[in-house]
Amino acid sequence: MDAMPSLDASTLTNRQAPWDSFDAEAYLKHNYRSLRADDRQILSAVRDHFAAHFAGRSLPGAGLRGIDVGAGTNLYPALAMLPWCGSITLFERAGGNVRWLRSAVQDYGANWDEFWEVLRRQPAYLTVVEPRTRLAGAVEVVQGDLFTDLPERAADIGTMFFVAESLSAAYVEYRGAIDHFAAALRPGAPFAVAFMENSLGYEVGDHTFPACKIQRSDVLAGLQEYAADDLKVSHIDVPGSQPLRDGYTGMLLALGRLRD
Template sequence: MPSGPVKVADIARDSVRNSEAPWDSFNALEYLNENYLRLQQEDRLILTAVRDHFGAHFQRHGGGGLRGLDVGAGTNLYPSLAMLPWCSRITLFERAPGNVAWLRGEVAGYGRNWDAFWRLLAEHPAYQGIDDPRALLSGAAEVVQGDLFAQLPERGADVGTMFFVAESLSTEREEFVKAVNVFVRALRPGAPFAVAFMENSDGSDVGELHFPACRIVTNDVVDCLRGHAADGLQVNRIEIPGELKLRDGPTCMLLALGQIR
């Protein structure tokens, strides 16, 4: 197997494990500029569903001063913003050095592009009591660099998110399943969660580098989560019409919403 970063021209390789992907060279700003400079329609649909899921859960069960966890945060702040009303501490767990550096700078006072995401969250009453989400996130956020397979603590979080990570860290189904299992084991019993996936992804190109993915469908997500989730697990398909599709790759996203048993 060739050594060095996986270039776009090399994507015919049959297998790329997580440890072989070029995470040290991931271009955080390029990915941010392609995906999160504005609120895209697919993210609007996902964030609305996550907002309503967390809002309904905590309306039923109460909660405050909790510890949140976002696994594989990348350059995406909206999962952490979605947990903000109930959390005094949110761990943004990330492997890629470029993403870690970006996160540490961004959570100190996030950019104006995230205001549109917050306005969408603030359409729900649970978020309307927060006058300064920038200051609140800055005080709550803890960026931790690490490998989820080796360094993610068990049963440490009261609410959790993992967006486009488990299927996007290698081509190997074994590692996809392991990533989901590690994530759910990081949550305490009763914790609500939101996990997003790309269906049938071939990976993503960021600059000249190709990053791997495992091709999955809805049943793969259900099979991984149903043993860990309480009754009421939902796996929603987020279809992206062609005229709205701004990302390369699949035209469908999967959003799993539930609660740990």
């Protein structure tokens, strides 16, 4: 029998990608088994952004609603929102990731302690005495397609990490993902959105997944319609000996708040 032809990540749309076969454990081990230098930079910047936005406001269990769109096997966006949220929705499409999330949030692994230590350097996070317990009590994992199932104006704070550019090779779907993310936030909500710059696609286990090749100008074009004037987009260099995938030139981090 002839071998199945490999998928071309440069042409795959979101519906064509094999999300039902996404290997959660393989992605976790490759990306988050320990804290990378680029993730440390991102996490520090997101921490400071949220802390500055909420400076002087009430903290523990403040009752705000958070959302992380396309959570995958990454818990650090949810941890970054924890001091201000009474509830956090982890919104995810791939079934394997949903199952991993539902298990992990009940008592997350020791690898995430290193990420929490970065957050604790900002005093706001010291109000969360037991992050495992707080996360387990706050999180709801919701399976759905962000193009059709994402609730509108539902969150007071939001994150979307390595999703918009990593679900399709089509630019229109990249922009659509940003549109739907922005629609899920309430006016004035602070947000953090991270992207792979110039990614051409990626392998997870035995499967190929698409990416849209974007640069800083594309991030600005996607977010400026929705963001207040203090939107900031920063470049994070690829660590010299630790590239995550072939064919990308770093990460981009957008920090801002939804326009009132």
